[in-house]
Amino acid sequence: MSKVKKVLAIILSMAMILGMSLTTFAAPSAITIPISGAGSGATFKWLQVIAPDSEEATGWAFTSNDIAEDFTRALGASDAQTAIWMLIGNATPSATLPQGVSAATASQIAAAMANVKAGNYSLNVTGEGEDAGKTVVVSNAGVYYIEGTETGYTYNPMAAYVSFGYKNGVPSELECAGVTAKRVPQGVTKEASADKDVTEVN
DSSP: OHHHHHHHHHHHHHHHHHTSOOOOOOOOOOEEOOEESOOTTOEEEEEEEEEEOTTSTTSEEESSHHHHHHHHHHHTOSSHHHHHHHHHHHHOTTSOOOTTOOOOOHHHHHHHHHHHHHTOOOOBOOSOGGGTTSSOEEOSOEEEEEEEEETTEEEOOEEEEEEEEEETTEEEEEEOOOEEOOEEETTOOOOOOTTTSSBOBO
């Protein structure tokens, strides 16, 4: 559960910044998300699941109604923003949540991630030809689901956080510490748990 919490703690840390109105600025350049620990033959697909939204109280929003539904259904939340507040409350117990909103439990979060994984969403591939899928290049801050594929191996889903870098108080570039891929040989049974379903965000 601690690994999922790290993803959600980042959401809280940026909420105050992204919850305020952002002035118009030039879009930051794209960034390649570093992925370590992968095999030389690995390829990757990705999907942004949470994006900044300055009009929302949390400063964040799910990227589609379907993904929002994956979370709200698992968390028993009344709406998408309530679900995000519940995630923030789980990651940081000291956070002040709206009246009547309780922090999400470990089992609820695990169920939400399972819903996303089972959603069979259309994933993005960076690059073309022989370079397709060799890197993950994105152009927006947020939380990204990354799926690795390699012959003979099964990869755990990875969650990468891309943040804004600021210069003189204005977002000027994207930053990402990257993720570490975790893979097991196919045919090896590995027991899943709430803190192993998603690779840790560094």
